[in-house]
Amino acid sequence: MDSQVNVSTVLMLKGLNFSSESVFPAFLFSTLSYLIILFCNLMLMLTIVLNKALHQPMYLILLNLPINDLTGSSAVFSQIIKETLTNSGTIQYSTCVTQAFFIHIYATGSVLILTAMSYDRYIAICCPLQYNAVMTNAHIMKLITAVWLTCFILIGVLFYMLLRLPRCRSEISNTYCDNPTLLTLVCADTSINNVYGLVIVAVTQLFANGMILYTYLQILVTCFRSKSPDTKAKALQTCATHLTVFLLLECFGLFTIISYRLQHISTHFRRFLGLMALIFPPALNPIIYGLKTKDIRETIIHSLRKKINNF
Template structure:
């Protein structure tokens, strides 16, 4: 069996099997989608960074969301656009592992960043008098550091467990590289990897959903107790927007995880859902937070007015 483990570092990625008439429109649509994601997220990042009035706890936490979205969408689209032009073809194993690593960082980061934002809204709405004392810049930096270190730790262990296993296959049948796809190349017992993966998903979902459920129940309770209708409406609008983004991410991520275990599911549909997980949230997040957040919207409008004038 030793010769089976002497696998080349070059993998073969299966393409989309598109007809020649569809390749160029699909490539053009994918390119425009990526450029739209880049433009919107960079505008949001620059707006927050360049305006000192936005250097507040909620916006400093929010700043991490477009950074994370850019990382995830870039990890996907750079390889995806190449595959569309070449209809698959060879790719280095190291490139595939790098893409998978950043994709998993993106998935974990999106969940934990939205959780940190929910915590900030909970303090702002339920404990407004203590907000400035609790959400200091030092405390915000600690929250952001914990978020990224948790993502790096969970994902790092996942890939250490993966890279220790021998490979005897070299064909990638999915649209992009991730941990489940890379495990299909392995000819060894992957029980430990699967158990750790399930524990990681369960841990992140338990922490994120637990915090968000608690914070939103407390926020709703505070809103209905409030006698000021304008404050109540603003809080509910902010929370509804945040909850919409979180539910969209959760539904796409959950279906992507389940799709790996549904053997009868169409491979094309599985690829489509997998890609949408890295298209919809990065495209919608900056639009929602840029247009629905008055402070950010005003700064963006002022910037473009100055440029036009």
């Protein structure tokens, strides 16, 4: 191991080593994937923002999900598309850190936003008479602010701890930059960083899973006690949509985290898992919500019909 401190501002990016035959397919795949993510999330955002009927607590909290998804996917795809065009095999250290920072903001934000949405559904279904009194605009703003503030504080501390350490390597073996990859460049003891990283994951996962498990158990009990079949069906459909998105995120996210801790897992498989965690949830979340949430689906269909008729 080289113990000499490396102050180079340029890193070698070995995870995106394209052959001449694979450049065009890689560029096509990455560009189309990003355009699909961009289109679907912008459509969901504009649908909520431009329709006053959707200016309700549930949708105002949901609005943060496509914003967060675009943050994570833009951080990844901007670098991948640039690399497929230039095939330089390098990345600026500052760019790498920025990309990693926003990828971790995306990962933490996704969990906390979905947790906030489960809280909203719990109040709406289990305490409907108190819903309007509890979920006021001021309360929603506090909830959304708390989500983003928690993300930036947790991830800010994580990267402060990273940046204070000296580097003695300059080769990135992943397809994108993240905290575990950046720690491989360090030539000092990283045990505190690893412990803090694991604590963040453990605390957010325990909080999110505990909150969602409790709220949805309460929702299921309330639904099965309800004598109104319409109320029961609507509540269960909303919950099924939310749980689908949450489980999708959890599966990809946890598999990626675990893959870093298991040394015998193939590097290529680890890269594949990491990319899928950043491609599939941002692409599927707006589609799932658009198709499964009646108010959003009907609003999109109405808007499209209006534009077609005007055309």
